[in-house]
Amino acid sequence: MPNLKDQLQTSKGFWSIIGSMLLIQFGLGLFTAHKLTVTHDEYWHLPVGFLSWETGKFDYDRLNPPFIRTWSAIPLLFTSAKSGQPPYSSDPADYGDAFLEANPQNYQQYYFLGRCMILLLSVATGVLLAIWARELYSPSAAYLAVFLWSMSPNVLANATLGTQDLAITGFFLATVYCGWKFALNVSWKWALITGAVLGLAQITKFTAILLPLILILQWFIIRYKNKTLENNLSKRSILAKWGGLILSSWFILNAGYLFQGTSQPISAYQFQSSELKTLNQLPPFIQTIPLLLPRDYLMGFDLQRFIMQQSHPTYLNTEWKLDGFHSYYICALLYKLPHAVQFLLLLAVYQWFKQRNHNDDMSLRTLGMLFTPVILLTLIASFSKNQLGLRYILPVFPFLFLFICPLARHLDFHKHKLYSYLVIVAVIPLPLSLRYAPDHLAYFNELSGGPENGAQHLIDSNLDWGQDLYLLKQYVDNNALYDIGLAYFGTVPPSSQDINYHLPPELRPAPGLYAISASLIQGRPYSARKPDGSRHNIGLDMLGYFRFFKPKAQLGYSINVYELTPEDVARWEMAVIRANRGSYPQ
Structure with missing residues (x-):
């Protein structure tokens, strides 16, 4: 044997x-x-x-x-x-909104x-x-x-x-x-x-x-x-x-593109990126040469390069x-x-x-x-x-x-x-x-402080990509919260999960209960969802004052819950005065 x-x-x-x-x-x-x-x-x-x-x-x-x-x-x-048969939109999240609205139970x-x-x-x-x-x-x-x-x-x-x-x-x-x-x-x-x-x-x-x-x-x-x-x-x-x-x-x-738009001439495009923009500057007789690639592929590549060349x-x-x-x-x-x-x-x-x-x-x-x-x-x-x-x-x-x-x-x-x-x-x-399952997205190794402290190093898709809204829903239901201040770094509308919320104040804290995504706590600018589904642009570090406070709870490593009292706000204001500057302390 x-x-x-x-x-x-x-x-x-x-x-x-x-x-x-x-x-x-x-x-x-x-x-x-x-x-x-x-x-x-x-x-x-x-x-x-x-x-x-x-x-x-x-x-x-x-x-x-x-x-x-x-x-x-x-x-x-x-x-x-x-x-949901949505119309064309410059904001791709609109396609997600239409899909959610068309499939509210099964999405x-x-x-x-x-x-x-x-x-x-x-x-x-x-x-x-x-x-x-x-x-x-x-x-x-x-x-x-x-x-x-x-x-x-x-x-x-x-x-x-x-x-x-x-x-x-x-x-x-x-x-x-x-x-x-x-x-x-x-x-x-x-x-x-x-x-x-x-x-x-x-x-x-x-x-x-x-x-x-x-x-x-x-x-x-x-x-x-x-x-x-x-x-x-x-x-x-x-x-x-x-x-x-x-x-x-x-x-x-x-x-893969069903040969759609293949062989269109250079003159049929108006490129934005520096790499492809030079094609539009070629002599007219050269611009009649067909590009043997799908139109949507070329336009997509040009758009991505244009975005990658912008400061972010x-x-x-x-x-x-x-x-x-x-x-x-x-x-x-x-x-x-x-x-x-x-x-x-x-x-x-x-x-x-x-x-x-x-x-x-x-x-x-x-x-x-x-x-x-x-x-x-x-x-x-x-x-x-x-x-x-x-x-x-x-x-x-x-x-x-x-x-x-x-x-x-x-x-x-x-x-x-x-x-x-x-x-x-x-x-x-x-x-x-793998012990942090299902929070693999938020994984950080031990010497970096683990996922609990990952936001000190990296944010966005390294830690917080909107994956923990379901935990916030559970938290709201378990604590019978009728209303909460929420700044969520994600594209799913929180109101679609029957979460009643309002956006938190910017630059200065106010008493109340708040749930804030880790990326926004660290200052990331973002176009956040309002309760009616529209957008509100949160500027760079507008919610950074939350770093002064200790969270009451951490939901899946990407959403922190804070309960601010009038005394907490007064303590923050006193720290600002002591720092002798016109913004919140780090």
């Missing part, structure tokens, strides 16, 4: 272990997806995807490509869901179904991670890679939301994997598969615009002076296959800047990666340097291939003016896990006792990072 080690090496044993880990992630994801309130951007993604199924149009909100929105909306086609269930479709993509990404880790290293390395994936609070947070961030993470991994196969085996099969996956990535999120450059760099990293590969391929054959890759990608991208208030470590922080994403990784993962990264770096001269597991080529997307995406995001959350660099996570996972291959308590114990000690606590 084969022993346990031999059984785990078989295909059946391998996929049993991988499947068990991904099943745990899927179960936790279902629990989280069922619990959380519809988050900020999620509020309109599902309705827009459903509208595209109904109308065949993709111009309701061009800021994101249509694939994942329509993917999430597939289950709704088999329900009695209604879109939360519909969003849950949409979230389940993203969870399926997370499982598929975990399967691909297992395949690639096993091909690169060994089954034991694949186990560690998938364990890191399934136990990651940052991955699980985005896998349970109907947004594009988890999906583009999966397509980044799939595109680079297929590009790796294509570089090793220059065949028509892998050229066309890589092109098709690249096309799917392009209709998932505009971040995928980086992938063609990554594929080119990857090709040279793997093939340049590589004596282990076939190098007698003709330039014509290589160029033909790259042409097939590009053509298949182009076809999938256009098919960014928060990091209690400080605000209009042009972002170059250290933003490095700090986000320091605060939001579990310490066990951080330690494993350091151990992987040490192990690579120790064995770089005689270890094929992590050759320079493999290292370059894995870290090209990590470095490129992180650098570009770090110099962006629009920094709203760790989710913008979520695609680097699978590559970091692939860098770590070879550690499992060298576990040997006889030859490498200390090393083996260090790896095991780091791996065992990984599930503890």
